[in-house]
Amino acid sequence: MSEVIAVYPGTFDPMTLGHEDVVRRATQLFSRVIVAVAAGHHKKTLFSLQERIDMARTVAAPFGDRVTVESFSGLLRDFVVARGGKAMVRGLRAVTDFDYEFQLAGMNRSLMPEVETVFLTPSDKYQFISSTFVREIAMLGGETDKFVSADVQDRLAAKVRSLGRE
Template sequence: MNKNAIYPGTFDPITYGHLDIITRASKIFDHIIIAISESFHKKPIFNLKERIKLTKIATSHLINIKKIIGFNDLVANLAKQENSKVLIRGVRTIFDFDYEIKLAAINKQIYPHLESVFFLSSKEVSFISSSFVKEIAKYNGNFKPYLPKKIYFASLKKLNKLSLK
């Protein structure tokens, strides 16, 4: 059986926490689609096209990433459209789990064939989130340890451009 899965998120920017989940999931699933949400409500620093490009760079070493796409729809609708029955979700804390359980139930209502598979974050990266990275960067803190090198430099460049405006 061919096991395909979708890993949705905002990835603004993609962190070592995201890569932990993607790498571990790539050892279980034959193909992974990374689906990057527009997420206008989160006010991303990178536009969708930039986030797709950075995610491609960060995951280029993984051979079973089927594709990296942008989307602006319910993730259950996307899964149906991509003919995928598995959704990958990362869980860092009990608060994440509470939210994810509710989301999984809603997704199951929308697309009954969809199963959510939860990956507990590895302890080394369990505290990393894109929001925390952006907050550290906003106050000129060192956010380099949380991002792959090329993503760090792209983020630094982007943040410098934003601060000049």
């Protein structure tokens, strides 16, 4: 069987244990996984693009060369096609994610019919975690160590301190 490349796109602001779990699950299905960190032109992010790439690379390190991390801006379609992607991985936490993700998958199929969208659910213990919740908890002085890796936790604490929000 030939190599099948999957792209897992997201803002990853910050990368959570749920994201990590989806990466792990994707590596069990695909030859290579590219974690595609969005420049985030449509979102105000807490972390810079380079910080988000660095966090994702730390998370990807245990997977060796099977998982790479790159940034993208513009149409995701162009990024996926340029890298020879045959699948796009999307994480689903709950029914509330499904409606948006279903519409997005339909649009992506229209833009790149040769690429399949694959929905993966994280482990039960991660299904409620979202980057938005993690950011809000951190900014309000709460503990986030149950939701992110130790490296991301350190970066999150440093970012909150730098903003004078601890």
